Amino acid sequence: MKKEIKIAILGAGTVGGGTVKVLRDNAEVIEKRLGAGIVIKKILVRSLKKERSELKEFSLTDDFAEILRDEEISVVVELMGGVDPAKDYMLQALRAKKSVVTANKDAVAAFGKELFAAAEENGVDFLFEASVGGGIPIIAPLKTSLAANKITEIMGIVNGTTNYMLTKMSDDNADYAEVLSEAQRKGYAEADPTADVEGLDAARKAAILASIAFNTRVSLDDVFVEGITKITAADIDYAKELGFAVKLLAIGKNSPEYGIDVRVHPVFLPQSHPLAAVNGVFNAIFVRGDAIGKAMFYGPGAGAFPTASAVVSDIMEAARDHLTQNFGRLHCTCYESKKICPIEETVSSYYVRLLVSDKPGVLGTIATTFGHSEVSLKSVIQTRKASAGLAEIVAVTHAVKHKNILEALDNLRSLTTVKEVQNTIRVENTDE
Amino acid sequence: MKKEIKIAILGAGTVGGGTVKVLRDNAEVIEKRLGAGIVIKKILVRSLKKERSELKEFSLTDDFAEILRDEEISVVVELMGGVDPAKDYMLQALRAKKSVVTANKDAVAAFGKELFAAAEENGVDFLFEASVGGGIPIIAPLKTSLAANKITEIMGIVNGTTNYMLTKMSDDNADYAEVLSEAQRKGYAEADPTADVEGLDAARKAAILASIAFNTRVSLDDVFVEGITKITAADIDYAKELGFAVKLLAIGKNSPEYGIDVRVHPVFLPQSHPLAAVNGVFNAIFVRGDAIGKAMFYGPGAGAFPTASAVVSDIMEAARDHLTQNFGRLHCTCYESKKICPIEETVSSYYVRLLVSDKPGVLGTIATTFGHSEVSLKSVIQTRKASAGLAEIVAVTHAVKHKNILEALDNLRSLTTVKEVQNTIRVENTDE
Numbered sequence: 001m002k003k004e005i006k007i008a009i010l011g012a013g014t015v016g017g018g019t020v021k022v023l024r025d026n027a028e029v030i031e032k033r034l035g036a037g038i039v040i041k042k043i044l045v046r047s048l049k050k051e052r053s054e055l056k057e058f059s060l061t062d063d064f065a066e067i068l069r070d071e072e073i074s075v076v077v078e079l080m081g082g083v084d085p086a087k088d089y090m091l092q093a094l095r096a097k098k099s100v101v102t103a104n105k106d107a108v109a110a111f112g113k114e115l116f117a118a119a120e121e122n123g124v125d126f127l128f129e130a131s132v133g134g135g136i137p138i139i140a141p142l143k144t145s146l147a148a149n150k151i152t153e154i155m156g157i158v159n160g161t162t163n164y165m166l167t168k169m170s171d172d173n174a175d176y177a178e179v180l181s182e183a184q185r186k187g188y189a190e191a192d193p194t195a196d197v198e199g200l201d202a203a204r205k206a207a208i209l210a211s212i213a214f215n216t217r218v219s220l221d222d223v224f225v226e227g228i229t230k231i232t233a234a235d236i237d238y239a240k241e242l243g244f245a246v247k248l249l250a251i252g253k254n255s256p257e258y259g260i261d262v263r264v265h266p267v268f269l270p271q272s273h274p275l276a277a278v279n280g281v282f283n284a285i286f287v288r289g290d291a292i293g294k295a296m297f298y299g300p301g302a303g304a305f306p307t308a309s310a311v312v313s314d315i316m317e318a319a320r321d322h323l324t325q326n327f328g329r330l331h332c333t334c335y336e337s338k339k340i341c342p343i344e345e346t347v348s349s350y351y352v353r354l355l356v357s358d359k360p361g362v363l364g365t366i367a368t369t370f371g372h373s374e375v376s377l378k379s380v381i382q383t384r385k386a387s388a389g390l391a392e393i394v395a396v397t398h399a400v401k402h403k404n405i406l407e408a409l410d411n412l413r414s415l416t417t418v419k420e421v422q423n424t425i426r427v428e429n430t431d432e
Numbered sequence: 433m434k435k436e437i438k439i440a441i442l443g444a445g446t447v448g449g450g451t452v453k454v455l456r457d458n459a460e461v462i463e464k465r466l467g468a469g470i471v472i473k474k475i476l477v478r479s480l481k482k483e484r485s486e487l488k489e490f491s492l493t494d495d496f497a498e499i500l501r502d503e504e505i506s507v508v509v510e511l512m513g514g515v516d517p518a519k520d521y522m523l524q525a526l527r528a529k530k531s532v533v534t535a536n537k538d539a540v541a542a543f544g545k546e547l548f549a550a551a552e553e554n555g556v557d558f559l560f561e562a563s564v565g566g567g568i569p570i571i572a573p574l575k576t577s578l579a580a581n582k583i584t585e586i587m588g589i590v591n592g593t594t595n596y597m598l599t600k601m602s603d604d605n606a607d608y609a610e611v612l613s614e615a616q617r618k619g620y621a622e623a624d625p626t627a628d629v630e631g632l633d634a635a636r637k638a639a640i641l642a643s644i645a646f647n648t649r650v651s652l653d654d655v656f657v658e659g660i661t662k663i664t665a666a667d668i669d670y671a672k673e674l675g676f677a678v679k680l681l682a683i684g685k686n687s688p689e690y691g692i693d694v695r696v697h698p699v700f701l702p703q704s705h706p707l708a709a710v711n712g713v714f715n716a717i718f719v720r721g722d723a724i725g726k727a728m729f730y731g732p733g734a735g736a737f738p739t740a741s742a743v744v745s746d747i748m749e750a751a752r753d754h755l756t757q758n759f760g761r762l763h764c765t766c767y768e769s770k771k772i773c774p775i776e777e778t779v780s781s782y783y784v785r786l787l788v789s790d791k792p793g794v795l796g797t798i799a800t801t802f803g804h805s806e807v808s809l810k811s812v813i814q815t816r817k818a819s820a821g822l823a824e825i826v827a828v829t830h831a832v833k834h835k836n837i838l839e840a841l842d843n844l845r846s847l848t849t850v851k852e853v854q855n856t857i858r859v860e861n862t863d864e
Contacts, residue, residue: 022580022723032647032767033579129577135724137569137577145561145569147465148454148744215464274730277709291454291741292567295731298706299724309723312580326758335464 003036005319008067010044010089011080012055015103015130018304019079019311020055026312034316036323042067044080064089068096074322075315078102087111094118094126099318099327103130103307109204109220112211116332123327127314132205133158133283135306136299140317142212142287143330149289151213154252155428158205160281160301161189161196162228162248166236166266167279170246175233188281198227199264202250209285210252210262216338218252218262224343226265235353235423238381238394242351244268244427245276251428259339261346268351268396268427344403349378349427351396352405354412355420358384358391362417366393369415373408375400390419396427435468437751440499442476442521443512444487447535447562450736451511451743452487458744466748468755474499476512496521500528506754507747510534519543526550526558531750531759535562535739541636541652544643548764555759559746564637565590565715567738568731572749574644574719575762581721583645586684587860590637592713592733593621593628594660594680598668598698599711602678607665620713630659631696634682641717642684642694648770650684650694656775658697667785667855670813670826674783676700676859677708691771693778700783700828700859776835781810781859783828784837786844787852790816790823794849798825801847805840807832822851828859 009016023030023038031037040058048062067073076093078100080086087107090100095118102108108115108131119126129139133156157163161183168179180197183189195201203223210218228248239246247269253261269276274296278284283301288294300306321327356362363382370377381394397405405424412418441448455462455470463469472490480494499505508525510532512518519539522532527550534540540547540563551558561571565588589595593615600611615621627633635655642650660680671678679701685693701708706728710716715733720726732738753759788794795814802809813826829837837856844850
């Protein structure tokens with residue numbers, strides 16, 4: 001008899017539609033590789049009244065309970081997005097001993113612990129590859145291919161909107177507002193861009209990545225977040241001059257000394273770093289492990305078909321477990337409770353741009369002020385501005401604690417010769 | 433009772449030593465992630481007489497039969513290298529119902545079919561992540577995370593020696609011979625560099641990657657191979673001028689029209705291509721699939737610890753199957769027999785560098801000669817050389833069949849105005 005695994009898909013939007021199409025168009029290769037066919041038994045839609053000609057061959061329902069009580073359905077694929085009611089539907093499905101596959105970063109970042117626990121208790125799978133980096137394989141490789149490593153660092157470009165905007169600002173020497181409205185026109189940024197430009201989307205992904213990389217539960221509240229709204233064309237210009245690219249990164253670091261340190265913020269990244277060449281809407285996740293050294297995973301971070309690529313591969317993984325009745329191979333790996341390092345104690349180099357009086361001795365005063373807070377400078381650029389007797393000073397510091405840079409900035413602001421601290425951006429020093 | 437999986441390691445060389453060290457240093461994280469400890473029960477060495485202080489805590493043997501008949505050993509890890517006796521040992525281990533993990537590209541490329549068949553017949557695993565790209569996860573992601581895709585193209589920088597040499601030639605404007613002797617001094621190239629510089633090492637990896645990507649057995653004999661020995665500083669100069677990087681690539685393409693096409697040769701690659709930024713001894717594999725679009729996997733292609741990272745992750749994968757007595761989740765996926773496209777029929781753009789008489793009308797004659805073989809030109813650069821009334825012409829063609837370019841080159845050589853066809857290198861046109 002032909003082997004089959006029956007599934008239900010919740011949501012018929014962009015990713016839901018892409019998933020249905022990949023399952024249909026690639027049914028033959030999927031069946032041959034898996035050794036069983038994947039059959040979509042039901043699709044949950046919000047309203048049965050809406051015309052959906054592309055789904056006419058499928059059985060649609062607007063009643064989740066119908067899916068829940070269908071014992072033939074072994075895998076529930078949640079592609080509705082948002083926390084409510086997606087989280088509850090997933091919990092109910094897991095409790096009904098159905099494996100769950102999801103692309104929902106919000107629900108995983110906020111309720112991962114509960115969802116994992118429900119999967120383990122009920123002996124089924126909870127898989128979420130598509131929740132970070134769209135189609136890029138990163139969750140499964142972290143849990144399997146890199147499992148021999150102590151991971152010390154994970155850094156990702158995990159938000160396509162902001163990477164598109166920063167790339168555009170760099171290529172065209174354009175300012176933030178200009179690029180944002182262009183991104184909105186092209187559909188790369190939403191009408192309300194807050195979640196992207198303020199780093200909140202990236203923060204959810206940072207929490208998920210750090211939880212897996214460091215085997216400890218990192219929640220959204222543990223993530224320090226700073227967006228890209230303060231980045232100007234001038235900052236990007238200085239970055240280029242100093243040999244850096246400006247990227248919004250999700251960063252997780254694990255040091256025996258400081259504990260876990262998870263943050264999202266703009267970074268000056270050396271041009272030679274593999275992430276510096278990741279441009280436009282592409283995403284990439286860079287991983288440092290004690291055995292492998294450095295590795296990077298690159299690909300499309302969003303879009304119906306790339307996301308469907310990850311979703312369908314998770315469906316196949318769940319199907320393998322249902323076919324062999326062998327679950328929990330990759331159980332929840334958050335077996336530790338590591339200390340989260342407070343942001344004040346985190347260590348980084350900084351780029352600081354100051355507007356100062358164009359007078360002799362200013363540079364000396366500034367360097368001394370940094371020194372009082374134990375901040376030593378690696379390089380300084382001073383430029384004369386045409387207007388009003390003002391000059392711009394750009395300093396790059398050596399690695400210091402965040403609290404020291406905050407103190408130094410406070411002291412600088414109190415100097416009469418310092419008119420403004422225009423921007424402060426972390427500099428990622430790669431140690432190679 | 434504490435769960436344990438007992439293994440044997442064959443070979444105590446560089447990779448064997450690295451594997452032992454990773455298993456020992458990371459024993460705690462490995463046990464927590466796996467839910468069981470990995471115990472090295474025996475290590476096969478060539479001679480018991482050699483002093484091995486770093487292995488004194490382990491039980492060494494020079495008799496493979498001892499490992500074979502030890503029923504407690506569930507996984508045999510082959511890190512001897514070479515085909516003999518590695519292949520026979522692996523077959524014997526599989527027939528004794530022990531899973532096999534190997535880093536041996538020679539044995540996998542030449543005897544993959546036999547080894548896979550033995551694993552399936554005996555219901556155990558045959559895993560070989562470390563055989564391509566050192567520590568980079570690529571075999572497992574192709575079989576799992578990208579399993580929803582029809583893969584249309586796979587292109588890899590899979591030989592660190594030649595990538596180091598080409599990077600060095602480009603950075604220092606140096607010639608081949610100079611860079612080779614430097615690479616040999618630094619230990620990046622062997623005393624006999626043939627396997628690397630002639631592309632034979634890359635060809636084995638190309639065969640393995642194409643077999644998995646296209647679900648059809650590709651053997652070494654199916655791979656067209658051309659090395660980097662003819663690349664000169666002048667070619668690299670022209671490449672830069674035209675916006676390309678020069679890379680030795682392992683390429684597999686799958687088109688419904690031409691069939692499977694697997695080759696290793698130098699390529700002019702657009703600077704904007706993600707592989708163009710992969711420098712030095714690093715490796716990367718670029719994959720194009722119908723759902724995901726483009727993805728790339730980047731990391732260290734060699735070295736004791738990166739290779740051990742892949743080997744130990746495979747040991748953990750095999751251990752999961754032994755713990756649950758559930759094998760063959762990822763069976764051999766070469767379920768098709770696709771036609772291999774003869775090299776004459778493969779399609780590519782070409783860079784052609786000619787030494788010609790510096791006379792009016794030469795360019796026209798050359799363009800006409802190309803045209804007679806249906807080769808149309810995309811761009812032409814003509815430079816005057818100081819010496820002896822000769823000029824250099826560099827032409828880049830549109831995509832043509834290999835047989836057409838061969839015919840055009842034959843005809844060009846017969847012209848009295850053409851003194852020499854100095855080099856011909858394929859140009860990879862990315863369609864974006």
